[in-house]
Amino acid sequence: DGGxxxxxxxxxxxEGQNVTLSCEQNLNHDAMYWYRQDPGQGLRLIYYSQIVxxxxxxxxxxxxxVSREKKESFPLTVTSAQKNPTAFYxxxxxxxxxxxxxxxxxxxxxxx
Amino acid sequence: AQSVxxxxxQVPVFEEAPVELRCNYSSSVSVYLFWYVQYxxxxxxxxxxxxxxxxxxxxxxxxxxxxxKSQTSFHLRKPSVHxxxxxxxxxxxxxxxxxxxxxxxxxxxxxxxxxP
Numbered sequence: 240d241g242g243x244x245x246x247x248x249x250x251x252x253x254e255g256q257n258v259t260l261s262c263e264q265n266l267n268h269d270a271m272y273w274y275r276q277d278p279g280q281g282l283r284l285i286y287y288s289q290i291v292x293x294x295x296x297x298x299x300x301x302x303x304x305v306s307r308e309k310k311e312s313f314p315l316t317v318t319s320a321q322k323n324p325t326a327f328y329x330x331x332x333x334x335x336x337x338x339x340x341x342x343x344x345x346x347x348x349x350x351x
Numbered sequence: 352a353q354s355v356x357x358x359x360x361q362v363p364v365f366e367e368a369p370v371e372l373r374c375n376y377s378s379s380v381s382v383y384l385f386w387y388v389q390y391x392x393x394x395x396x397x398x399x400x401x402x403x404x405x406x407x408x409x410x411x412x413x414x415x416x417x418x419x420k421s422q423t424s425f426h427l428r429k430p431s432v433h434x435x436x437x438x439x440x441x442x443x444x445x446x447x448x449x450x451x452x453x454x455x456x457x458x459x460x461x462x463x464x465x466x467p
Contacts, residue, residue: 243394272454279360281441281457282395297454329394338383338402338445340455342394 241266243343245330250348252324260315260346262330269335271313275299276327276345285328288313289335317348324350353378353444357458365466366434372427372461374442383445384425385455386416390438398440401425412436437465 243264252258264271270289274282284297288307302321307313313332317324327347331340358373376382383402387395399410406418416427425442439462443455 245394248392274457279459281355281459282443282455283457284454287454327392331395339385339397339400342387342396344394345392347392 243330243332243341245328245343245346248344248346250346252348252350254350255319257319258317258324258348260317260328260330260348262313262315262343263311264313264330264332264341264343265311266332266341267310268332268341269310270333271307272331272333272340273297273303273305273313273315274329274331276329282329285315324348353382353446353456355442355444355456355458357440357442357461359461360459361462361464363464363466364432367431369430370428370432370436370463372440372442372463374425374427374458376423376425376442376444378423378444378446380446384416384418385443385445386410386414386425386427387441387443388412388438389441389460395441398427432463432465434465434467436463438463 246261272287273285276282283299286305288294304316329345330343333340354377356375364370385400386398399408401408401418409415414429439460441460442458
């Protein structure tokens with residue numbers, strides 16, 4: 240079945256450590272996105288990528304980094320510079336000029 | 352720039368009652384409109400979308416929404432809810448002029464709780 244796989248589902252890290260969240264899709268989509276979800280704030284766009292080896296900052300990119308070395312993969316690194324990293328992170332993909340985004344199941348990151 | 356406002360953060364209803372979840376948007380250009388549903392600790396699932404044409408859009412699980420351009424609204428409705436409809440619902444817009452695919456702007460979400 241085609242879809243988006245995020246791993247791990249739950250992740251715990253100590254403050255000051257970088258952590259990388261995985262996102263893999265087999266939908267053959269060119270565009271991929273990372274959103275952050277906090278209670279009562281909806282989803283906010285962190286980074287997006289329309290094509291391999293290219294990506295753009297979203298609304299809240301500070302403290303995050305991404306790479307897009309393969310069409311299928313769009314990992315997100317939460318760096319120690321992110322002041323409030325504890326959140327639910329959602330990855331999505333779409334065709335570049337498509338109108339529907341498909342979402343993964345999310346990764347809940349807790350920093351202690 | 353676009354923005355989305357979901358007018359109710361929580362909506363409690365009894366089973367088999369009708370429900371309306373309200374969404375207003377602001378944009379300087381034409382938009383696509385979406386409703387997504389999220390169950391606890393899950394990703395988002397598309398309920399329905401408005402792209403063009405008929406302003407009444409039907410989606411999955413018996414939900415429908417009506418696009419009102421003059422009021423810049425896209426309210427979600429269901430005539431009779433079930434316990435299983437308990438979830439968080441998100442309204443979202445995508446700028447038609449946006450070239451980066453489905454870059455979505457989301458509302459804050461509405462928690463629908465269906466009580467027996």
